Amino acid sequence: MAKGDMGRAEVLQGTLDLMVLRTLDTMGPMHGYGVARRLEQVSEDALKLNEGTVYVSLMRLLHRRLISTSWGTSENNRKARFYTITRSGRRALTIEMNNWNRIAGVMARVLGRA
Amino acid sequence: MLKTLLTRFAALRHVFRRAQIDEEIRQELDSHVERLVERYMASGMPADEARHAARLRVGNTLRVREDVYSLNTLAWFDWTEAQIRHAVRMFRRQPLYAAAIVLTVA
Numbered sequence: 001m002a003k004g005d006m007g008r009a010e011v012l013q014g015t016l017d018l019m020v021l022r023t024l025d026t027m028g029p030m031h032g033y034g035v036a037r038r039l040e041q042v043s044e045d046a047l048k049l050n051e052g053t054v055y056v057s058l059m060r061l062l063h064r065r066l067i068s069t070s071w072g073t074s075e076n077n078r079k080a081r082f083y084t085i086t087r088s089g090r091r092a093l094t095i096e097m098n099n100w101n102r103i104a105g106v107m108a109r110v111l112g113r114a
Numbered sequence: 115m116l117k118t119l120l121t122r123f124a125a126l127r128h129v130f131r132r133a134q135i136d137e138e139i140r141q142e143l144d145s146h147v148e149r150l151v152e153r154y155m156a157s158g159m160p161a162d163e164a165r166h167a168a169r170l171r172v173g174n175t176l177r178v179r180e181d182v183y184s185l186n187t188l189a190w191f192d193w194t195e196a197q198i199r200h201a202v203r204m205f206r207r208q209p210l211y212a213a214a215i216v217l218t219v220a
């Protein structure tokens with residue numbers, strides 16, 4: 001895999017992970033389907049996500065221990081896996097959101113001027 | 115440092131549970147598709163069209179399972195790499211002490 005490809009894939013992964021983490025922070029414990037619905041709603045369907053990728057994102061966040069998981073019952077009485085943000089997740093979220101906002105600000109200035 | 119160690123150990127569990135996790139992800143993806151089908155049908159779409167649209171929206175489920183399996187496999191390498199780096203650091207800092215351990219174990 002060319003280095004350029006890896007770089008782009010990583011950026012996209014990172015931004016999705018941030019959105020998923022933020023969703024769990026705002027909405028409380030959710031299952032994967034709920035996260036996808038929320039992302040659709042908040043982005044006004046601009047995201048056009050392959051919703052399966054939410055589960056890969058959740059696994060990455062689980063590995064980093066930024067979220068935890070447990071089994072529960074969904075609104076329509078189905079057995080479902082719920083994901084919850086952890087304390088380190090909340091800390092990481094603050095850091096990464098600040099990073100993101102800072103970078104977005106820099107990009108706006110540079111792209112606006114250059 | 116303790117936090118890093120805990121993270122490593124947690125990820126290691128994922129390696130040993132790869133097959134089980136794959137089954138869980140498969141079920142989650144199935145449920146996800148089913149819920150989308152219900153949603154589309156509730157808005158008036160015929161059943162087969164709804165299923166097609168739902169599958170399209172969820173995307174390549176095999177790819178998702180492969181990526182998750184990969185992630186869990188890589189956790190092993192991360193852990194092993196961390197162990198090796200830790201050992202090298204220990205040796206660098208206190209070569210005599212580390213050498214003594216190695217000799218004792220050997």
